[in-house]
Structures are given as structure tokens and as C-alpha cells.
Amino acid sequence: MSYRNYPELKQAFQALHGWQQRYRELMLLGKSLPVLANELKVDGAKVSGCESNVWLYIDFTPQEDKLVVVADSDTRIVKGLLALILMMYNGKxxxxxxxxxxxxxxxxxxxxxxxxxxxxxGIRAIVSAIIQFAKSHC
Structure with missing residues (x-):
């Protein structure tokens, strides 16, 4: 259940059969997502357009030329989707x-x-925020 990188996660997900297996895997993936401290769960970090509360922080380390994305949600399925998104974008x-x-x-x-x-x-809003941030640092 612990994936080293996004390609490994993608391969595992594609091997799953049916929505129930994928849903279960998302739930497990969400459990692996670190919880943001309550002090970071502020309105300014909320992603608008999401059905659930989603707090998103994006940073860029110029020395390493990589994005750092951290996020959390108050619902389990969204936490799983966030974990997947973070694996897609972190380190890029x-x-x-x-x-x-x-x-x-x-x-x-x-x-x-x-x-x-x-x-x-909501997923599109999260991804859009990450892409806008990335484009501003290209």
C-alpha cells in the first residue's frame, strides 16, 4: 500500500478491478496523508469550488527547481484523492x-x-490552483 512514486501507484490502481477496490485503495491512501495542524486550516488556504473543506499549500524551491505541495481535507475520500494528486505533483x-x-x-x-x-x-479546482502556481514559476 505504500507507493514510492506516482508511476508505481498508477500501475497498482490500474491493476485493481472495479470501483469498490479503487475506492478502498483511495481510503487507505487518504490515511497515509499527514494531517495539517489546525493553525494551517485557515480560510486563506481553502480551495474554493470544493464540496468538502480542502486546505492547500504550494511552495517552490528554486535551488532544487521542484514544487512542494501539501494539502488536507475533512473527508476521507477527498484525503485519498489529495494523496494521489500530491504524488502526481510533488517533486515536479x-x-x-x-x-x-x-x-x-x-x-x-x-x-x-x-x-x-x-x-x-473540486478536483479540477485543486489541480487548477497547482497549475497556476507552477505556471507562475516557469
Whole structure:
């Protein structure tokens, strides 16, 4: 259940059969996501457009040319989706992050068709915030 990188996670998800197995794996993935301290769960860090509360922090380390993304949510399924998104984007250069098509990745993982429209919009809002940040650092 512990994945070293996104390609390994993607391969494992694609080997799962059916939504129930993927849902269970998302729940387990969400449990691995570190909890943000309450002091960081502020309105200024909330992602608008999400059905659940999502707090997102993005930073860039110029010396390493990598993005650092930290996030948390108050719902288990979103925590799992966030863990997946963080694996996609953490450690990427701004150029790599800006070029990543997260919606296509979610399709390939067999997830988008099982998410409610509002949950899908929330995922798009999170990804959009990361991509906007990345593009501002390209």
C-alpha cells in the first residue's frame, strides 16, 4: 500500500478491478496523508469550488527547481484523492507540473466517472490552483 512514486501507484490502481477496490485503495491512501495542524486550516488556504473543506499549500524551491505541495481535507475520500494528486505533483519542476494532464490521469486510473460532478469540479479546482502556481514559476 505504500507507493514510492506516482508511476508505481498508477500501475497498482490500474491493476485493481472495479470501483469498490479503487475506492478502498483511495481510503487507505487518504490515511497515509499527514494531517495539517489546525493553525494551517485557515480560510486563506481553502480551495474554493470544493464540496468538502480542502486546505492547500504550494511552495517552490528554486535551488532544487521542484514544487512542494501539501494539502488536507475533512473527508476521507477527498484525503485519498489529495494523496494521489500530491504524488502526481510533488517533486515536479514547474514546467513538468504545468504540462501534466491530471484529468487524463484520473481517467486512466478509472476514477473520474465514479466521482460526483461536484467532486470532479473540486478536483479540477485543486489541480487548477497547482497549475497556476507552477505556471507562475516557469
Amino acid at each position: 519542476t514547474p514546467q513538468q507540473a504545468a504540462a501534466l494532464d491530471a484529468e487524463q490521469e484520473f481517467e486512466e486510473l478509472g476514477l473520474m466517472r465514479h466521482l460526483s460532478p461536484s467532486r470532479g469540479n
